[in-house]
Amino acid sequence: MIRSGPGRLFFTVLVALLFLFLLGPVLLVFPLSFAADSVITWPPSGFSVKWYLALLGQPDLALALRNSLVLAAIVTGLALVVALPAAVAIGRGQFAGRDALMTLISMPLLLPTIVLGLALLILFVGQGLIGSWTGLVLAHLLVTVPYALRVLVTALGTLPASVEEAASSLGAPALSVFFRITLPLMAPGLIAAAAIVFLVSFDEVVITLFIVGPKLTTLPVALFHYVESRTDPLVAAVSVLMVLFSLGLVAVLERAVGLRRAVGGKGG
Amino acid sequence: MTQAAPGTAPHLLLDRLEKRFGTTLAVQALSLSVGRGELLGLLGPSGCGKTTTLRMIGGLMPASGGRIVVAGRDVTALPPHRRDMGIVFQNYALFPHMTVAQNLSFGLEMRKVPAAERAARVQKALEMVRLGAFAARRPRELSGGQQQRVALARALVIEPSILLLDEPLSNLDANLREEMRNEIRDIQQRLGITAVFVTHDQAEALAICDRIAVMRGGVLEQLGTPYEIYERPASEFVAGFVGRANRMAAVREASGAVQLGPLRLQGSGEAAPGPVTVMIRPHRIALCDAVPEGEGWNGATGRVARSTFIGDLLSLEVEIGGASLLVEQHTFAGRAMPRPGEAATLRWRAEDTLVFPRSAAA
Ligand SMILES: Nc1ncnc2c1ncn2[C@@H]1O[C@H](COP(=O)(O)OP(=O)(O)OP(=O)(O)O)[C@@H](O)[C@H]1O
Ligand SMILES: [Mg+2]
Numbered sequence: 001m002i003r004s005g006p007g008r009l010f011f012t013v014l015v016a017l018l019f020l021f022l023l024g025p026v027l028l029v030f031p032l033s034f035a036a037d038s039v040i041t042w043p044p045s046g047f048s049v050k051w052y053l054a055l056l057g058q059p060d061l062a063l064a065l066r067n068s069l070v071l072a073a074i075v076t077g078l079a080l081v082v083a084l085p086a087a088v089a090i091g092r093g094q095f096a097g098r099d100a101l102m103t104l105i106s107m108p109l110l111l112p113t114i115v116l117g118l119a120l121l122i123l124f125v126g127q128g129l130i131g132s133w134t135g136l137v138l139a140h141l142l143v144t145v146p147y148a149l150r151v152l153v154t155a156l157g158t159l160p161a162s163v164e165e166a167a168s169s170l171g172a173p174a175l176s177v178f179f180r181i182t183l184p185l186m187a188p189g190l191i192a193a194a195a196i197v198f199l200v201s202f203d204e205v206v207i208t209l210f211i212v213g214p215k216l217t218t219l220p221v222a223l224f225h226y227v228e229s230r231t232d233p234l235v236a237a238v239s240v241l242m243v244l245f246s247l248g249l250v251a252v253l254e255r256a257v258g259l260r261r262a263v264g265g266k267g268g
Numbered sequence: 269m270t271q272a273a274p275g276t277a278p279h280l281l282l283d284r285l286e287k288r289f290g291t292t293l294a295v296q297a298l299s300l301s302v303g304r305g306e307l308l309g310l311l312g313p314s315g316c317g318k319t320t321t322l323r324m325i326g327g328l329m330p331a332s333g334g335r336i337v338v339a340g341r342d343v344t345a346l347p348p349h350r351r352d353m354g355i356v357f358q359n360y361a362l363f364p365h366m367t368v369a370q371n372l373s374f375g376l377e378m379r380k381v382p383a384a385e386r387a388a389r390v391q392k393a394l395e396m397v398r399l400g401a402f403a404a405r406r407p408r409e410l411s412g413g414q415q416q417r418v419a420l421a422r423a424l425v426i427e428p429s430i431l432l433l434d435e436p437l438s439n440l441d442a443n444l445r446e447e448m449r450n451e452i453r454d455i456q457q458r459l460g461i462t463a464v465f466v467t468h469d470q471a472e473a474l475a476i477c478d479r480i481a482v483m484r485g486g487v488l489e490q491l492g493t494p495y496e497i498y499e500r501p502a503s504e505f506v507a508g509f510v511g512r513a514n515r516m517a518a519v520r521e522a523s524g525a526v527q528l529g530p531l532r533l534q535g536s537g538e539a540a541p542g543p544v545t546v547m548i549r550p551h552r553i554a555l556c557d558a559v560p561e562g563e564g565w566n567g568a569t570g571r572v573a574r575s576t577f578i579g580d581l582l583s584l585e586v587e588i589g590g591a592s593l594l595v596e597q598h599t600f601a602g603r604a605m606p607r608p609g610e611a612a613t614l615r616w617r618a619e620d621t622l623v624f625p626r627s628a629a630a
Contacts, residue, residue: 160361162357163362163363165361168328168349169348169353169355170375170422171352171378180374
């Protein structure tokens, strides 16, 4: 521990610089979004809220936002339905190859997303899944289930098996043990998993780029295309809203369960 | 003492029970029976298979071989929720998201006991462990001793046919441990419930158990009352594990007498002539004025090597013909304190001179 003197000062400055480096670009979009200019310039020549008002006149972006929210909600529900039984099997089951299975399911996290996107494109084209809700949901599940599984397995790991054993010794069959004991005790993990899945899905752009079609697109992809042709501060305004939305979700999560506990730290 | 009356069937019977983990045998050919209303202690050093045995009885772990029979019925293949056994875990394993009352109520709900009766039984069980006022608390709002009592009440409120306790006191401090062990014994006797109590603390086992099964390396070493285990240990291991003892290498002659260095001793025990181990408990050796003559007594003179006053005990180390004997005496006001270097005369009974075949281990 560095407690005092120049060492401490150095440490503080280092941390401050690190934060600035990490958060600088994010912080920058706040003033940019209030710029009065019609192209992104730094520093802005004046301030206004016109780009926020301009958002209202963008039906394409509004539709993409609606799509993204619906998609994230569906993906969140399905990812939990898939990941919960898998987490219980991996966290509580005793079978050969448990670790191998966990590694296999975590694989999409380790592969370059561009490779996944290409693979899905090849796979989906023949099935007519490109530009379809089914295709988007499947692609997002592939990316998000590993996250959900990680969080849920961690949540199960912090749950002592003896509590479940106590329940079964008191006369509870396996299903009662699960619904009366295991599931309620996993609630923080479930909420955390849901929030993370929602955010990852809402944010996903690389793989989604390959899957979307002309009639069905998501907000990040729509923004991506928007900045390809235009460079006005509208995207900054959207970015600000997305940052605030994400922060809001994290704040709710922290309030509800304590983020650190939910993702497996000590605390609590 | 409540024990299986001769002729009546045992309440719990373990028949050549066995547990294998890969190639290691954690429990081997364990056969024993527990009478109705009996409190049986499973005692042994760490890793000897006590928990494994208890978990097999409770159905939390499948047996690799052998049978578990309760009241004449083979339960070996039954899952835990159909065994009707109450288990008290070392870490209590209370349900953290439920109140104390809900913890107790859980087992009754699983048994489809009507709500009104449930509430009454929960309250009665809580009062039995003197926690009547704590029904609405959460487990984390209780002290260790209180949590322990909730765990006990939760296991008892379902009126199980057998109560299993795995080192239920090991997380408590010494004073509370003694109080709680007596409380467990009281309740067990009042309810007349059959119980298996796992511990590695020999004092705890001696104090409250009707009979004790001493285990070592997955094998039952001796099964007997606390008196038998302590006074007539079946092996060098049991004598050393239960209570303390001086342990010396000696030779038994064909006559039965034991030659310990220059000393010729009378000993108890069936050990055949040849190399033996002699064990004598420190407090069974007395300081006296003259080496006793005659049947039934052994004696020796030696030199005090160390003398320690520990309040209620006087602890001496006495050198006798090459061996060093630990001697413990109760103190009383005015008792003379032998000093290092002084001569001391000792005597002890032949029955207290335990003779065992010399074993390589232990
Ligand atoms: N799940 C397991 N897998 C492999 N080996 C095990 C397992 N559980 C126990 N063992 C082994 O079985 C033996 C007996 O273990 P057990 O837990 O029954 O000991 P114990 O007598 O309860 O000890 P303690 O007093 O330390 O609790 C030990 O050698 C242990 O390493
Ligand atoms: Mg144990």
